[in-house]
Amino acid sequence: MNQIQNFTKGLLKENPILVQVLGTCPTLGVTTSAFNGLGMGLATTFVLTMSNIVISLVRDFIPDKVRIPAFIVIIASFVTVVELVMQGFLPALYEQLGLFIPLIVVNCIVLGRAEAFASKNKPFSSMIDGLGMGFGFALALTVLGSIREFLGSGAVFNVKIIPGDLMLVFILAPGAFIALGYLIAITRKLKDHI
């Protein structure tokens, strides 16, 4: 597989949220607005790419039996980095995402790529894979966030398009489930045509 395919597969064909349905907790929890979705997506992309590189570098030194705990420690370290950086430079976003920042550690996508890809491939391919999957995740989160923000408050990225409030329920919990359900159904339909 060449590197371009390696990168683009995460965007639609194997999109972690819309096709593989992994990491649903942060997806539903943080997409109350497009900006929050994008922020969470980029934070996860960073963790995913860095942990993929490091895991790929040390893959030959880690005994098979303890590989999962070792991966988790590597991932948790990068999550801590993100946590501290965000707390320092983007306190408003950190406040909004709250609990879901430390929970990147248990995001199935990160451990899933470590186990399925980075533990078997060279560092460079692993980095591309991490970037592709991460951008796919960020893309899905931003789209879902935009839909919910638009349906809920008539705005996208805080830019008002329709005045007044629309269906507030889409910003609340039930709207998250319903919007994601339909988004996955639409993606399935689109995928058949590409």
Next chain:
Amino acid sequence: MEYIIIIISAVFVNNIVLAQFLGICPFIGVSNKIPTALGMSGAVLFVITLATIVTWLVQVYVLNPLGIQFLQTIAFILIIAGLVQMVEIILKKLSPGLYSALGVFLPLITTNCAVLGVAILTIQKDFNLIHGVVFAIANSLGFGFALVLFAGIREHIEIMEVPEGMKGVPIALVTAGILALAFMGFSGLV
């Protein structure tokens, strides 16, 4: 009285799955049948309660005195992973019956964000140990309640005619959305 408020708040008002979005993966994944849902809920109750006690002790007696609170994420996830592994080994030895009922769910629980989520929330809310334990049990009950309810609905959906594109996960998510809508009726209760 405050214990009752914690319980009602965690089970109905701020349900961990339907309002806080924690533990969605097992919620969607193992909610096809009521017996599996009950098994998963049992395993989660066990692990969340134990994990909350241990992580609370570690936070208060190790991380806080040493001033290394920033290591919270790494420390907690390691404790939970180790704990799940240990529970698995002990259950296998002491109670093969319970192990055969809960065993298959245990490995899945390490990556269940509800466990880490409740452990971190307990610290964030500044609970003491007893409040923390009540909070953990209440949240697991909320998780089990939502899971079993949802499994009951899904058993019925299985025999319904669902449009091709909505089969499986999408219809499950929309159903969960409607269930969450029903749970919103509890808001303002506490």
